[in-house]
Amino acid sequence: MVAGPSESDERTRDRVLAAVLERGPVSAVQLGTVLGLTPAAVRRHLDMLSKNGVIEVKLTSHAKTGAGRPARRYVLSKRGQSELGDDYLEIARTALAQLSAVGGAAAVKDFAAARFAGMEQRYLPVVDAAGQDVAERSRALAGALSGDGFVASSATIHGASALSAQQLCQGHCPIQELAAEFPQFCEAETEVFSRLLGVDVRRLSTLAGGGHVCTTHIPTGRIVVRTTKERDTPGPVTEVSNHQQERP
Structure with missing residues (x-):
């Protein structure tokens, strides 16, 4: 007869699960x-929690270079979230539903924009430090997102051409279920990315919409670059090529 886990093992496993959640x-x-x-x-303990389906593995590349073997990171699965209780989710869902009923979709949009305002303020110095090259700014944004637990990466597609672009991917979303019901959160995040990068971006897929990852298309070929000052001051902007961006 195989002995079950000891009480000490169960307590330790609960601590591991709580740490993964946090x-x-x-x-x-x-x-x-x-x-x-x-x-x-x-x-x-991680193997047992994975076997029970309450945590899952996210493979992440190195934020700066993308080289090397992907690192294993552990997050709570949907089942794990459910087993730990989702009172917070129900409270948030109810509050947003009431906000929408009183103020309409615009009120939810304003709430979502306010939620991401702090992120934009924190990320702006990091992204601006990467310079004017949009690809570099995208990689800096991915690094900042990964630092906040979004498991982000930025990869080049199409190579050196007018169609060249970066794809910014996020493997984790802490408000995935809320965003599935209130897409204003995804829209607000996309608008923040556009302002941070200084170009118009396009969201290709989201976890909330059933995608495997959140994917944002960022053009780096012939684009319109907006500096921080230009984003704050209405007026014409200048279209430049990727080649021109790289000139000193």
Whole structure:
């Protein structure tokens, strides 16, 4: 007869699950440091939680170079969220439904814009530090998003041509279920990305809409670049080519 998990094991597993909820996407090494557990102990509990379907693995590339073997990061699965209770989700859903009933879709849009305002303020210095090259700005944005747990990456498509572009992908969304009912959140986030990058971007897919990842198309060929000052001051902007952007 195989013995079941001890009470101590169950308590430790609950601690690991709580840490994944609080810090995910998080690596096994980070969990071990936070919880004071050995790598072997952490992985044993992670394997059991994965087997039970309450956590899942997100593979992420290096934010700056994208090179090397993808890193494993753990996040709570939908089942895990459900088992831990979704009172917060019901409260938020009810509040937004009431806001929509009173103020209409515009009120929800304003609420969503306010939610992302802090993100935009924090990310702007990071993205601006990357310079005028849109691809570099996109990679800087991906790094900032990953730092906040969105498991983001930016990859080049089409190469060096007028159709060249970056695809910004996000593997995790903390408000996925809310955004499925209130798409204003996805729209507000997309508008923030456009302002941060200084170009018009297009959302190709979202986790909330059933996509595997949130994917944003960012043109880097012949584009319209808007500086921070130009974003704040109405007026004409100048169309420049990718080649012109790279000139000193």
